[in-house]
Amino acid sequence: MSKLIMFHGKECPHCRRMMPLVEKLEKEESVSFDKLEVWHNEQNADKMRSFKDLIEPKCGGQLRTPTFINTDTNGVLCGEVPYDKLKEWTLS
Amino acid sequence: MKNFWRCHVCGDIHFGLKPPEVCPTCSVEHAYVEIPSGEALNIQSGTKTETDRMGFLKAITAFAENNAFQVNPDRERVDMLLDGVFSNEKNHGLKYCPCRLRTKDFEEDIKLVCPCNFRIHETYKDKVDGECWCGLFIKRSDK
Numbered sequence: 001m002s003k004l005i006m007f008h009g010k011e012c013p014h015c016r017r018m019m020p021l022v023e024k025l026e027k028e029e030s031v032s033f034d035k036l037e038v039w040h041n042e043q044n045a046d047k048m049r050s051f052k053d054l055i056e057p058k059c060g061g062q063l064r065t066p067t068f069i070n071t072d073t074n075g076v077l078c079g080e081v082p083y084d085k086l087k088e089w090t091l092s
Numbered sequence: 093m094k095n096f097w098r099c100h101v102c103g104d105i106h107f108g109l110k111p112p113e114v115c116p117t118c119s120v121e122h123a124y125v126e127i128p129s130g131e132a133l134n135i136q137s138g139t140k141t142e143t144d145r146m147g148f149l150k151a152i153t154a155f156a157e158n159n160a161f162q163v164n165p166d167r168e169r170v171d172m173l174l175d176g177v178f179s180n181e182k183n184h185g186l187k188y189c190p191c192r193l194r195t196k197d198f199e200e201d202i203k204l205v206c207p208c209n210f211r212i213h214e215t216y217k218d219k220v221d222g223e224c225w226c227g228l229f230i231k232r233s234d235k
Contacts (some may be wrong), residue, residue, distance in 0.1 A: 007193075009174070009176065009190050009191060009193075010174025010179075010190075011172050011173065011175045011177075011190040012176065012190050012226070013172055013180060013190040013191070013226065013227055014227075015171050015191075016172070016190060039176065039183075039184075039188075039193070041178060041181075041189060045193055048193055049193070049195060049196070050131065052195065060213060060214060060215075060225070062192050062204075063192055063193035063194075064191060064192045064193075064225060065191050065192065065193065068097065076170075078100070079213070088116050
């Protein structure tokens with residue numbers, strides 16, 4: 001199974017809105033995201049930084065949240081997106 | 093590389109590639125001298141108390157007044173963002189945007205301090221309803 005990670009921030013409104021969509025997708029499609037908070041957990045922050053070269057080209061040159069990453073395919077999805085787009089990216 | 097500069101007349105501190113030709117506070121020309129960052133921090137810590145939450149909201153509201161953007165009227169969203177901004181200042185030293193992670197490179201991370209230069213972001217420029225990445229600032233509909 002692909003390794004899916006959602007990097008998010010506790011006080012990031014985009015992340016707050018994406019969280020229920022991610023949980024809905026997990027239930028409907030039997031997928032699972034590692035949800036890693038990056039502003040209050042330095043280990044998670046370092047993990048996000050370790051994907052800097054993959055994330056920045058897709059996220060306006062920055063480490064923006066939320067960022068979704070598939071570590072098997074190196075696919076990256078950045079920001080607040082509609083459910084269908086999240087689903088398509090996750091299952092592709 | 094950017095440096096700190098101090099007006100030798102009134103003590104204003106400037107951070108940039110070069111000093112202002114005219115001091116915006118005392119209007120004296122060619123008054124800035126380059127100083128080390130430690131000196132700038134010592135001057136700041138001796139003259140300014142920590143910004144409180146209401147003080148920051150007042151400051152960014154005044155900052156937006158003469159611009160084409162405003163502080164987002166969605167108070168719940170603003171409250172969440174200010175929670176993040178002040179939490180980041182407490183835990184990481186500066187008012188970093190809660191919707192982007194710092195890289196630990198000072199030159200890069202200074203660009204994440206709120207308010208950032210969001211006018212260059214694709215979420216703001218060339219958009220009628222543009223906003224900064226986190227949504228703290230949105231374009232005014234009347235400008």
